[in-house]
Amino acid sequence: MVCEKKVTRPGDIELSEFRQVGREVIDAIADYHADLALRDVLPNVTPEQVAARFLDDLSEYGESARTLLTDWRERVAPLLTAIGSPRHFAYVNGSGAMIGILADALAACTNTNAGAWKLGPAAAEIERQCLRWIAEFIGYPLDTGGILVSGGTMANLTALLTALRHLSPYDSTEYGLQDPARTGRFLVYMADHEGHVSVTRVVDMLNLGRKSLRLVPSLPNFSMDSVELDRMITEDKARGDLPLCVFAQLGSVNVGVVEPIGELADVCEKHDVWLHGDGACGLLAAGLPEKRSLFKGIERADSLSFDAHKWLGVPNDCGVLLVRERERLRRAFSIAAPYLRGSLETEDVALDFLEYGPQMSRAFRALKVWMVLRFFGRQGLRELFSKNIDLAKLLHGLVSEHPDFEVLHEPVLYLYSFRYVPNGLAEHSDQPEIQEQLDRLNQEIVDEIQRSGLAMIMTTRIRGRVAIRMSICSQRTMKEDIETTFDAIVHCGRRLYRN
Numbered sequence: 001m002v003c004e005k006k007v008t009r010p011g012d013i014e015l016s017e018f019r020q021v022g023r024e025v026i027d028a029i030a031d032y033h034a035d036l037a038l039r040d041v042l043p044n045v046t047p048e049q050v051a052a053r054f055l056d057d058l059s060e061y062g063e064s065a066r067t068l069l070t071d072w073r074e075r076v077a078p079l080l081t082a083i084g085s086p087r088h089f090a091y092v093n094g095s096g097a098m099i100g101i102l103a104d105a106l107a108a109c110t111n112t113n114a115g116a117w118k119l120g121p122a123a124a125e126i127e128r129q130c131l132r133w134i135a136e137f138i139g140y141p142l143d144t145g146g147i148l149v150s151g152g153t154m155a156n157l158t159a160l161l162t163a164l165r166h167l168s169p170y171d172s173t174e175y176g177l178q179d180p181a182r183t184g185r186f187l188v189y190m191a192d193h194e195g196h197v198s199v200t201r202v203v204d205m206l207n208l209g210r211k212s213l214r215l216v217p218s219l220p221n222f223s224m225d226s227v228e229l230d231r232m233i234t235e236d237k238a239r240g241d242l243p244l245c246v247f248a249q250l251g252s253v254n255v256g257v258v259e260p261i262g263e264l265a266d267v268c269e270k271h272d273v274w275l276h277g278d279g280a281c282g283l284l285a286a287g288l289p290e291k292r293s294l295f296k297g298i299e300r301a302d303s304l305s306f307d308a309h310k311w312l313g314v315p316n317d318c319g320v321l322l323v324r325e326r327e328r329l330r331r332a333f334s335i336a337a338p339y340l341r342g343s344l345e346t347e348d349v350a351l352d353f354l355e356y357g358p359q360m361s362r363a364f365r366a367l368k369v370w371m372v373l374r375f376f377g378r379q380g381l382r383e384l385f386s387k388n389i390d391l392a393k394l395l396h397g398l399v400s401e402h403p404d405f406e407v408l409h410e411p412v413l414y415l416y417s418f419r420y421v422p423n424g425l426a427e428h429s430d431q432p433e434i435q436e437q438l439d440r441l442n443q444e445i446v447d448e449i450q451r452s453g454l455a456m457i458m459t460t461r462i463r464g465r466v467a468i469r470m471s472i473c474s475q476r477t478m479k480e481d482i483e484t485t486f487d488a489i490v491h492c493g494r495r496l497y498r499n
């Protein structure tokens with residue numbers, strides 16, 4: 001312990017000013033949350049208007065912390081989408097739990113680098129504990145390996161590289177895809193309708209080529225047809241290709257389908273193919289007794305992932321990857337450099353997460369996951385998740401009972417898509433030009449709701465047709481938010497259809 005006189009070090013804010021402005025920051029955060037539900041969800045501005053507000057030059061000698069805070073309040077926050085709004089139903093965005101805001105500030109306080117154990121011993125154990133708690137919650141082996149990454153895409157990438165390293169018939173570490181022993185194409189499989197675009201991206205990032213992604217036909221309930229998968233893999237192997245990995249959707253992005261992981265595991269085990277469960281949106285539903293049967297066989301997946309910044313409500317960004325055999329993950333990423341671990345061989349018992357994933361320097365993401373998990377607790381989380389699923393059922397009820405809507409699927413989790421089909425057009429809906437008119441109408445409804453600021457909803461395509469899509473994964477959303485948004489869609493639809 002070194003004792004020294006208290007001085008303000010270069011670069012620091014003088015502590016009494018820091019305390020003062022810091023309190024004001026907390027006030028600004030509290031004020032933001034106080035009227036979150038009243039804010040326009042999407043700021044009604046054009047890209048040009050926003051760009052015009054950020055053209056000032058960087059100051060020569062810096063600005064005060066208070067000036068920066070004022071600017072955040074006046075110029076930045078009003079031009080940000082209110083993702084935490086209870087009526088933000090677009091993409092798949094969690095609410096950003098308030099305890100996570102504090103956790104992020106505390107993680108920044110120590111500027112912990114969670115890459116090496118020596119840079120934050122507690123951080124490594126907290127991350128390990130989070131992985132264990134999550135595994136226990138969803139019913140995966142407790143001694144699982146894993147790592148926190150930036151999100152679902154990085155989790156999928158990390159899983160696919162691990163699969164490649166593990167299953168490649170030659171040592172893919174040294175020569176990568178240029179190994180002279182290489183024969184056949186590595187192939188990756190996902191469902192044709194609900195497979196996620198991030199898988200295309202990671203196949204691309206690993207330079208396997210987008211054509212190596214095989215789209216497996218889906219059943220009417222949108223889940224991958226495992227018989228077709230088996231047939232495709234058999235044929236691909238017979239041709240000399242190397243089936244590598246199946247990406248199963250565990251809560252797909254448009255309709256929330258949970259693909260039958262046990263059935264897919266049978267196929268993957270038969271052919272020695274890696275099975276990854278992409279549960280970015282829905283994996284945590286495995287912790288709900290009423291949804292548990294959907295995830296039967298989950299413990300057989302080689303790896304699983306979910307986005308803590310989605311349903312769990314951890315502030316952006318944070319994805320979680322679990323790899324059943326920890327050593328496979330380490331082998332995929334382990335890398336040596338004298339300065340990283342000490343220059344002489346030692347018996348190493350500490351956990352350096354930089355050995356288990358793509359990043360070396362890493363934010364202390366585990367702190368916000370740890371605090372969010374502890375703040376809500378297991379039963380608290382189950383109640384929040386069940387509430388979201390009930391709200392999707394409520395929306396489904398409103399859609400089903402209204403004559404001007406077409407039901408596209410049963411809600412499984414919190415992701416729900418439906419189509420506005422005014423009564424007058426329903427009987428002509430087999431005509432292609434009517435379907436195109438309906439596509440435009442659905443898009444216009446969504447555009448108008450967005451412009452109104454009331455709610456943020458988006459469209460997607462279901463079986464090729466434009467549909468309204470709502471992702472109800474905010475912890476803040478209540479019954480009235482769903483009803484108000486649905487009423488607005490109804491009114492908007494009527495008005496646009498009449499015109």
Ligand SMILES: Cc1ncc(COP(=O)(O)O)c(C=O)c1O
Nearest residue numbers: 092151152153196198253280307
């Ligand atoms: C099923 C699925 N997988 C992966 C991702 C990618 O996650 P991220 O945006 O965190 O990279 C998403 C994002 O919505 C998703 O829904």
